[in-house]
């Protein structure tokens with residue numbers, strides 16, 4: 197059946213990477229929502245990935261401790277980098293954070309514990325972890341027509357999307373809170389925000405470290421999804437790719453980055469039949485996008501149009517019910 | 524005394540933008556700060572709000588020195604201000620601008636927001652209500668959900684005042700709030716400033732519109748080339764020969 201074909205492990209892995217990329221988009225979006233263009237995501241991602249890989253391979257820690265540890269390690273690096281880097285703004289901050297990513301990459305390239313350029317193979321895999329878990333529950337054969345590997349792969353997908361959903365919820369709820377308003381204020385006018393009682397240094401550090409945490413989280417998960425990591429996975433191509441998620445999807449809104457991550461995760465796969473030509477098409481699409489819709493696929497106006505339609509419908513209902521006011 | 528400037532100076536390179544300035548503002552008082560263009564009035568505001576640090580002298584709020592304090596700390600201590608060239612949070616709505624202004628008077632963090640704790644919901648409700656009240660007070664209730672940048676000029680001026688009031692100040696510094704307003708708007712601005720004073724907030728106001736200064740201020744200080752050349756009731760200051768000379772020396776300012 198075609199339904200079953202869609203659930204092959206290859207497709208499931210692409211769907212998993214969509215979730216990982218979405219978390220990366222959030223990690224780029226967060227500092228940006230406080231006015232900082234940080235390209236350190238790839239660096240933080242590699243810190244998360246290597247921390248998780250080393251802890252599980254060399255110290256035998258279980259996956260559910262190495263993933264938070266990877267995120268925490270990246271957040272710590274974010275604090276250390278933040279102190280000097282957050283004095284910079286705009287393109288200078290972008291260059292400094294990109295430089296940080298390169299420093300981290302070269303470090304991992306030359307360290308013994310990271311196995312240098314050869315990378316780290318045989319990282320314990322989430323699929324295997326879930327398979328073992330199900331087996332320990334006495335599950336052997338099929339469940340609802342799914343064999344054990346597929347069931348495990350499906351569980352990995354569910355797990356990743358659960359983590360993503362938690363991250364999205366956090367970012368959205370923070371945005372509609374005191375902290376989020378402070379971030380928006382700092383982005384809009386740092387001087388005015390200070391005079392309005394907002395400590396911009398703290399707010400920028402918070403957004404930066406949250407971004408680092410999410411990038412580390414994405415890195416740790418990806419290490420446990422791919423089995424193998426090498427320094428080259430986290431070069432500046434990766435940093436630019438994460439930037440593209442948000443720029444293409446729309447940098448004003450959380451949903452923009454998520455959409456961009458989804459599109460850019462799937463598009464190369466759809467274009468696969470064109471082989472090497474696909475990168476030409478891909479590049480042309482991006483260029484066209486920047487010409488015709490520089491603000492990205494999603495922007496506030498588009499969202500307003502949607503919510504206006506919803507509001508009008510609600511107003512209509514309210515009028516009929518003739519009860520009080522909306523909101 | 525609420526606010527005291529004691530021999531405050533600010534030099535930019537060789538230029539003394541503010542020179543040995545003594546100035547006091549008492550609780551609930553409306554004090555005018557006037558002077559020709561470039562006299563150093565805005566610089567005084569920048570010094571009080573901590574955007575600049577004095578080259579000499581000391582600034583006291585409730586008898587504690589503001590020396591070396593960051594702007595957001597000074598705001599938390601009770602100093603709010605507006606800007607000569609309006610600085611709103613442009614893409615935030617009118618309501619959100621005022622809500623952002625309440626940052627230093629609220630406590631809940633991102634985790635409480637994530638779990639929607641009782642404390643978070645309560646504080647959020649209060650912040651929203653207070654913002655609504657302030658919007659209504661400056662007559663902007665109908666513009667609640669409009670982005671600040673899209674508001675008419677006069678509304679932006681009033682929104683900036685409401686945002687400053689959201690920080691619950693003891694004193695508010697208004698930098699040319701009537702600039703660019705028509706007569707009716709200026710009239711309602713005066714009304715608003717009187718209401719602000721009635722709530723116990725002191726007002727230090729820079730203004731070129733002499734009619735407004737004369738009818739509104741309890742006391743006026745005049746700056747020229749960074750120095751205070753006169754201080755007293757509006758009428759006394761208006762008739763001061765040195766003040767008249769300072770203004771006549773520079774044609775571009777109209778002393779009515």
Ligand SMILES: Nc1ncnc2c1ncn2[C@@H]1O[C@H](COP(=O)(O)OP(=O)(O)OP(=O)(O)O)[C@@H](O)[C@H]1O
Nearest residue numbers: 535538540558559560561562563564565566567607
């Ligand atoms: N950051 C700065 N760096 C250098 N010089 C400055 C700075 N800020 C102000 N000045 C100078 O200090 C002097 C006083 O400027 P200030 O803006 O305080 O005047 P003002 O009284 O507010 O004038 P206006 O009525 O035009 O607003 C001016 O000569 C100005 O050029």
Ligand SMILES: [Mg+2]
Nearest residue numbers: 564565566607
């Ligand atoms: Mg000025």
